[in-house]
Amino acid sequence: MLQTLTPKLQPEGCSNYVPPLLLPLISAAGKGLELRPVVESITLSLGFNSFMYGMSTTPSPGRESRSYVYTTLPAEWVSRYDQAAYIEIDPRITHTYDNVLPFIWDQRTVRGIDARTDRFLDDAKLYGVASGVCFSLYNSRNGRVIVALNSPIPMVDEIRQSQISRNLSDIVMFGHFFHQLFMKSVLDRNILPISTGASLSQREKQCLVLAARGLTSDDIGKKLEISARTVQFHFDAIRSKLNAANRGEAIAQAIKAGLIAA
Numbered sequence: 001m002l003q004t005l006t007p008k009l010q011p012e013g014c015s016n017y018v019p020p021l022l023l024p025l026i027s028a029a030g031k032g033l034e035l036r037p038v039v040e041s042i043t044l045s046l047g048f049n050s051f052m053y054g055m056s057t058t059p060s061p062g063r064e065s066r067s068y069v070y071t072t073l074p075a076e077w078v079s080r081y082d083q084a085a086y087i088e089i090d091p092r093i094t095h096t097y098d099n100v101l102p103f104i105w106d107q108r109t110v111r112g113i114d115a116r117t118d119r120f121l122d123d124a125k126l127y128g129v130a131s132g133v134c135f136s137l138y139n140s141r142n143g144r145v146i147v148a149l150n151s152p153i154p155m156v157d158e159i160r161q162s163q164i165s166r167n168l169s170d171i172v173m174f175g176h177f178f179h180q181l182f183m184k185s186v187l188d189r190n191i192l193p194i195s196t197g198a199s200l201s202q203r204e205k206q207c208l209v210l211a212a213r214g215l216t217s218d219d220i221g222k223k224l225e226i227s228a229r230t231v232q233f234h235f236d237a238i239r240s241k242l243n244a245a246n247r248g249e250a251i252a253q254a255i256k257a258g259l260i261a262a
Helices: 020-030 036-045 075-083 091-096 115-125 158-187 202-212 217-224 228-242 247-256
Strands: 050-057 066-071 103-105 131-138 144-151
Touching: 020 036, 020 158, 036 050, 050 158, 050 228, 066 158, 066 228, 091 103, 091 131, 091 144, 131 158, 144 158, 202 217, 202 228, 202 247, 217 228, 228 247
Parallel strands: none
Antiparallel strands: 050 066, 050 144, 103 131, 131 144
């Protein structure tokens, strides 16, 4: 999880006109300052309490995709999300994967899908993630990007819906600019994901064990009752944590480290 982002944005890379919302972010980036305070301030100005950016992409030729994440949410929640494999049932992920339109959600719109999703929602509420807006982006490295702004407010009534709608263009603009800033600051400099070296979750170990037996993503998905797409998410995280170029290298490293049996 990327907790500190201190990019250096060259002034000549900016246009003459800068939307006022982005001025503090561009100023901080130009000075090489840590961005969290600015990201938190902009997020609050848009009517939300926390920000999350996640990307799955190929950082360089010859390597399979990895996952990169930046968030202003507490590290404890980041760890719980990872270890509980919440990516499998997070409604924000499942909705935005095949939909580029912004998704405004609350407890009424996403509860009742299944018991596991409801447990995720109960857990997320404890960390101030009870409603929000999210959307996906595409990037030039064939990766997927999700941007989410979250709020502890459980229900989006008509007044709040109107407020979010008024700010929606600024929210999307903020997400697009942050994505470009992240690409220049992290991927273009080949910086490893901050999750490198982190412990594998139980679900990630299960995926590795099955892959070591020769199962494909489709086979693993059927075995674990999740989609092949979600299996790919897990392997993106696995390669990030193990700093492995591909699935075979990840399996070899996990066996050598005693994380899974040969």
